[in-house]
Amino acid sequence: MQIEEVPIPESVTAPRRSLQSRVVWGQRVVTVGGNAPVRVQSMTNTDTVDAIGTAIQIKELALAGSELVRITVNTPEAADAVPHIREQLDRMGVDVPLIGDFHYNGHRLLSDHPACAQALSKYRINPGNVGKGDKHDVQFGLMVQAALRWDKPIRIGVNWGSLDQELLADLMDTNSRRTHPWQARQVMYEALISSAIMSADLAHKMGMSRSQIMLSCKVSGVQDLIAVYRELSKRTDYPLHLGLTEAGMGTKGTVASAAALSVLLQEGIGDTIRVSLTPQPGESRTQEVVIASEILQSLGLRIFVPSVTACPGCGRTTSSTFQELAKQIDDFLRAQMPVWRTRYPGVENLKLAIMGCIVNGPGESKHADIGISLPGTGEAPAAPVFIDGEKKLTLRGDNIAQEFQVLVEQYIENRFGANQPIPS
Numbered sequence: 357m358q359i360e361e362v363p364i365p366e367s368v369t370a371p372r373r374s375l376q377s378r379v380v381w382g383q384r385v386v387t388v389g390g391n392a393p394v395r396v397q398s399m400t401n402t403d404t405v406d407a408i409g410t411a412i413q414i415k416e417l418a419l420a421g422s423e424l425v426r427i428t429v430n431t432p433e434a435a436d437a438v439p440h441i442r443e444q445l446d447r448m449g450v451d452v453p454l455i456g457d458f459h460y461n462g463h464r465l466l467s468d469h470p471a472c473a474q475a476l477s478k479y480r481i482n483p484g485n486v487g488k489g490d491k492h493d494v495q496f497g498l499m500v501q502a503a504l505r506w507d508k509p510i511r512i513g514v515n516w517g518s519l520d521q522e523l524l525a526d527l528m529d530t531n532s533r534r535t536h537p538w539q540a541r542q543v544m545y546e547a548l549i550s551s552a553i554m555s556a557d558l559a560h561k562m563g564m565s566r567s568q569i570m571l572s573c574k575v576s577g578v579q580d581l582i583a584v585y586r587e588l589s590k591r592t593d594y595p596l597h598l599g600l601t602e603a604g605m606g607t608k609g610t611v612a613s614a615a616a617l618s619v620l621l622q623e624g625i626g627d628t629i630r631v632s633l634t635p636q637p638g639e640s641r642t643q644e645v646v647i648a649s650e651i652l653q654s655l656g657l658r659i660f661v662p663s664v665t666a667c668p669g670c671g672r673t674t675s676s677t678f679q680e681l682a683k684q685i686d687d688f689l690r691a692q693m694p695v696w697r698t699r700y701p702g703v704e705n706l707k708l709a710i711m712g713c714i715v716n717g718p719g720e721s722k723h724a725d726i727g728i729s730l731p732g733t734g735e736a737p738a739a740p741v742f743i744d745g746e747k748k749l750t751l752r753g754d755n756i757a758q759e760f761q762v763l764v765e766q767y768i769e770n771r772f773g774a775n776q777p778i779p780s
C-alpha cells in the first residue's frame with residue numbers, strides 16, 4: 357500500500373479582515389480586530405446600582421478570562437453607580453475595561469452623567485432603541501457626541517428583538533414592489549445589516565474614526581446568525597462582535613453558541629465573542645466565559661488554560677475515580693490560572709491526560725506532557741504515570757488522585773518555573 361504525505365495546513369481558519377480598534381482603561385489596552393486575538397466578552401446580571409455586588413461579579417468574570425465586561429446602564433441611579441464600580445475595581449487591581457449597555461435613554465444618561473461617560477471604556481448603542489422618527493438621529497447623535505468628547509469607541513449593536521421598525525417597514529414596502537419578492541426572513545436579514553451599517557456610517561460622518569466603531573447583528577437562531585454575519589462581513593470591514601442573543605440554558609445554549617460561532621470563526625468572521633447563556637439556578641455567571649474560551653481554544657484560535665484529555669468511560673471503567681480526578685484537576689487548573697499566568701509563563705500550553713483504563717490510556721498519556729492511566733474494572737490496581745512521553749512511575753493504593761495532583765504541580769514548577777526560559 358502506497359502512503360502519501362498529507363500536508364498540514366498552517367492555519368485551519370481563514371484570516372480575519374477587519375479594522376483594528378482599541379478599548380482602553382488606564383494602562384490596559386485591549387486591541388480588537390485586525391491581527392488581534394479574538395476577544396472574550398461577558399455581561400453582568402447584577403443590578404448596576406449595587407456597585408459592590410456588580411464590582412465583585414466583574415472581578416469574577418475577569419478572573420475567569422473575560423477581557424471586556426458589559427454592564428447595564430438604564431437609570432440615573434445606575435449611571436451614578438458606574439464611577440463607584442470603576443473605583444472599586446481599580447482598588448482591587450482589576451483593570452478590565454467596562455462597556456456601558458444603553459437603550460432608550462442613553463443619550464440623556466451620557467449627557468447628564470459625565471462621570472459615568474468617562475468611567476466607561478466603550479458604549480453599546482442599539483439603533484432600534486434610540487428614538488423614533490425625527491428623534492432617532494438627534495438622540496443617536498448625542499450618544500456619538502459623548503463618545504467623541506470622551507474618546508470612547510462604540511458598538512452599534514442591532515438585535516432582531518428590538519429592530520428599527522420604521523426601517524423594517526420601509527424595506528417591506530420596497531420588497532412588495534419587487535418583481536420577485538424576497539422571503540420575509542431575507543427582508544429581516546437585510547434590515548439588521550442595513551441598520552448596523554447605516555448607523556455606523558452616520559457615526560463616521562459625525563466625526564468618529566471608522567476604527568473606533570464595532571458592529572453586531574444578533575439573532576437567536578444558529579442558521580440565521582451564520583447567514584447574517586456572512587453577508588455583513590462581505591459589506592464592511594468594521595470589527596464584528598459575535599453572539600447568539602438569548603442562546604438559552606445549559607446544553608442547549610452551549611451547543612447552539614458553539615455551533616454558530618465556530619462556523620463563523622472558522623471562516624475568519626468575528627473579532628469578539630460572547631456566549632449569552634442563561635445560568636442554571638445557582639450557577640456562576642462565569643460559565644459563559646468558560647464556554648466562550650473553550651470555543652476559541654477548541655478551534656485553536658486561543659489558548660487560555662492547560663488542556664485535559666479524559667476518556668468518556670465504558671464498561672471497562674465502572675469506577676468513577678478517573679472522572680473525579682479529571683474534574684478535580686480541571687477545576688484546580690482553572691482556579692490557579694489567574695496566578696499561574698504571571699508565575700509560570702507558557703503554562704496554558706500544558707497538556708494532561710487522565711484515562712480510565714489500559715485500552716487507550718497509555719497511548720494518550722504518552723501524547724500528553726503528563727498523563728495517568730488509571731486501572732479499569734478488573735484490572736490490576738496500578739496507575740502508570742507518563743511524563744514527557746515516558747513511563748516514570750506507577751501509583752498504587754487509595755491516594756492515587758492526590759498523589760497525581762502533586763506530580764502535576766511539581767511538573768508545572770519544574771517546567772514553567774521562574775528559573776526556566778520563557779517559551780517563544
